[in-house]
Amino acid sequence: MGERAVLAEVADLSAVVRLHAALAADPLDGVDDLVPAARTVLIAFDPLRTSASAVAAWVRAAATGDPDAAPPGPLVEIATRYDGADLDDTAELLGIRADELIARHGAAEWMVAFTGFAPGFAYLVSADWPFDVPRLDRPRLRVPAGAVGLAGAFSGAYPRDTPGGWRLIGSTDAVLFDPEAVDPVLLAPGSRVRFVPLRERAHVVGPREPDSTTPTSGRPDAAAFSSAGDSSPHVARSSTAGAAPGPALRILAPGPLVTVQDLGRPGRAALGVARSGALDRGALRIANRLVGNAESAAALEITLGGFSARAVHDCWVAVTGAVADVRVDGRGVSAYAPVRLARGAELTIDPARAGLRVILAVRGGVAAESVLGSRSTDILARLGPPPLRAGDLVHAGFATGEVPAVDGFPRSIPSAVLEVGLRPGPRADWFTPASVDALTDASWTVSTDIDRIGIRLDGPVLERTRRDELPSEGMRPGAVQVPPHGRPVILLADGPVTGGYPVIGVIPDAALDALAQVRPGDRVRFRRA
Incomplete structure (x- = not known):
C-alpha cells in the first residue's frame, strides 16, 4: 500500500480480530498505526525506522502464533x-x-x-x-x-x-x-x-471502571467544541492559559474556504480518525519558518484566494502556496517573505492565478482549540475548529524564534500538467491489464469534484476483471480508488480511513503536496515509481 504501509489479507473477520490482537500485543518499532477492517489489517509504518520487509516478517510471525495468546479486551x-x-x-x-x-x-x-x-x-x-x-x-x-x-x-x-x-x-x-x-x-x-x-x-x-462522579460511558460528558468568543460567532483561539496573548487578524472576506491546519493527527486511523492537516505541508513549513515559528505550527489554509483580513494588533505574516497577488493597504508585497502588518492594516490575497491553496502563517502560530493533538480542521469528520467566516478573529500564540531576514525564498509555480509517481496498489489485479496500462498512459483531467477529501480524475474508464464487492479495508492519503463509475479518485488528508473501492495504485507521500495545488481543468500524468 505505497511506501509507508502494507495490507495483510486474511481469510475472514475472525482471523482479522486474532491478527490485530497479536500485532497489538507485540508491537514493532517503527509501526505507527494498525487498522483492522473486514478481511485485512493495514499496517502503517515509518520507512526511516523500519522497512516493508521487516513489517511483513512481523505480520507473518504474528499470524502463525498462538491464536489464544492475546488477552481478551476490556x-x-x-x-x-x-x-x-x-x-x-x-x-x-x-x-x-x-x-x-x-x-x-x-x-x-x-x-x-x-x-x-x-x-x-x-x-x-x-x-x-x-x-x-x-x-x-x-x-x-x-x-x-x-x-x-x-x-x-x-x-x-x-x-x-x-x-x-x-x-x-x-x-x-x-x-x-x-x-x-x-x-x-x-x-x-x-x-x-x-x-x-x-x-x-x-x-x-x-x-x-467509573467512579461515583463518572457517567456510565466511563468518561465525563464532553461539550461540543465551540469557538465562540469576543464579538464573532467563530473565533480560532487557544484553550491553554497564556497561549493566546491577543487577536492578530479579523477576517473581512474568507473566500470559498478558510480552515486552520497544522501537520495533522497521524497515527489515529485505528480510531477512525484521518490524518488531516495542511494538504501542502511544504508550503506550511516554509510559511512558518519565514515568521520564526516551529514548522508544525498551525496556520490558515485558504482555498483559491479572494481573502482579506485586518490586523487587530501589530503582527508578522507570511503567504506561501498557490500563486496569488498579495497586498497590504492596496500596495503589493512579496509572497514567500515575512511581512509586517501594523495595527489596522488590511491584508488582501487575490484569487490564485496558479495553484489552489494558499497558506497564511502568523507569527506565534494560529492559536486554535487542539483536538486529539492537532489544531487541524477535518472537513469529513467535523473535527477541529469550524471554517472561518467574515468577522471571525484569528488569535496568535506566543512567538519564540526570531523573524528571519529574508528578501526572497526559492519557489516553483504550480504547473497545469502535473506528473507524479505511482506504485501498484493492493487491488491492481482487480482491473484488466489494459486499464492498468491506461492509468500511466493516459493524461487525466482534474474534475470539479475536488476538495480536502479527494480528487476525482476524468479520463478513460478503468474496467474491472472482478465485479464482486470489496469488503471495507484500510485506506491512506495517496490511495487511488476506483468507484463503480470507473474514474480514479485520489484520497487526500481528510479522506476516510477505511473504504470499499479497490485501490489500483498509491501515490508516494512526497507527491501529495503537489497534488494539493491542482485545480479543476489541470491535467495529471502518472509515471511508475
Whole structure:
C-alpha cells in the first residue's frame, strides 16, 4: 500500500480480530498505526525506522502464533433503550418477535472488530448472533447520535449525527467518541461489548471502571467544541492559559474556504480518525519558518484566494502556496517573505492565478482549540475548529524564534500538467491489464469534484476483471480508488480511513503536496515509481 504501509489479507473477520490482537500485543518499532477492517489489517509504518520487509516478517510471525495468546479486551457495557424506529420491522424481517430480538441482542457478547465510517464508529461482531440483517434500501440522511443499529452480521452505535443505512433498533446516551478525552474512543478494536437494557445498571469493567462522579460511558460528558468568543460567532483561539496573548487578524472576506491546519493527527486511523492537516505541508513549513515559528505550527489554509483580513494588533505574516497577488493597504508585497502588518492594516490575497491553496502563517502560530493533538480542521469528520467566516478573529500564540531576514525564498509555480509517481496498489489485479496500462498512459483531467477529501480524475474508464464487492479495508492519503463509475479518485488528508473501492495504485507521500495545488481543468500524468 505505497511506501509507508502494507495490507495483510486474511481469510475472514475472525482471523482479522486474532491478527490485530497479536500485532497489538507485540508491537514493532517503527509501526505507527494498525487498522483492522473486514478481511485485512493495514499496517502503517515509518520507512526511516523500519522497512516493508521487516513489517511483513512481523505480520507473518504474528499470524502463525498462538491464536489464544492475546488477552481478551476490556468489557464495556452500554446502557441501551430498545426504542429504535426499525425494531419491529427488523424483527419481522428476521421472522422473530421484537422481544426475542431484544433478548438475543442484549444477551450476546460482542467484540469490536474494527472502526471506520466516522471517528469512534465500531463494527461489532458476535459468535452469539446468528442473523444477517440487510441494510435499508434507502439510507437515512440523518441518523442521530447514540442510535444502535444492525447491518449484515454487525451491530454498532452511531457516535454522532451522520447519514446511515443501518436498521435502528435502539439508542444509548453513552459518550462513544470524546475528542477531549485521554482515550477518545469508547469502543476501541478488541474491546468486548454488551448492550444492557436501560433498566439494568450499566458500567465499564477494567481500565474504564467509573467512579461515583463518572457517567456510565466511563468518561465525563464532553461539550461540543465551540469557538465562540469576543464579538464573532467563530473565533480560532487557544484553550491553554497564556497561549493566546491577543487577536492578530479579523477576517473581512474568507473566500470559498478558510480552515486552520497544522501537520495533522497521524497515527489515529485505528480510531477512525484521518490524518488531516495542511494538504501542502511544504508550503506550511516554509510559511512558518519565514515568521520564526516551529514548522508544525498551525496556520490558515485558504482555498483559491479572494481573502482579506485586518490586523487587530501589530503582527508578522507570511503567504506561501498557490500563486496569488498579495497586498497590504492596496500596495503589493512579496509572497514567500515575512511581512509586517501594523495595527489596522488590511491584508488582501487575490484569487490564485496558479495553484489552489494558499497558506497564511502568523507569527506565534494560529492559536486554535487542539483536538486529539492537532489544531487541524477535518472537513469529513467535523473535527477541529469550524471554517472561518467574515468577522471571525484569528488569535496568535506566543512567538519564540526570531523573524528571519529574508528578501526572497526559492519557489516553483504550480504547473497545469502535473506528473507524479505511482506504485501498484493492493487491488491492481482487480482491473484488466489494459486499464492498468491506461492509468500511466493516459493524461487525466482534474474534475470539479475536488476538495480536502479527494480528487476525482476524468479520463478513460478503468474496467474491472472482478465485479464482486470489496469488503471495507484500510485506506491512506495517496490511495487511488476506483468507484463503480470507473474514474480514479485520489484520497487526500481528510479522506476516510477505511473504504470499499479497490485501490489500483498509491501515490508516494512526497507527491501529495503537489497534488494539493491542482485545480479543476489541470491535467495529471502518472509515471511508475
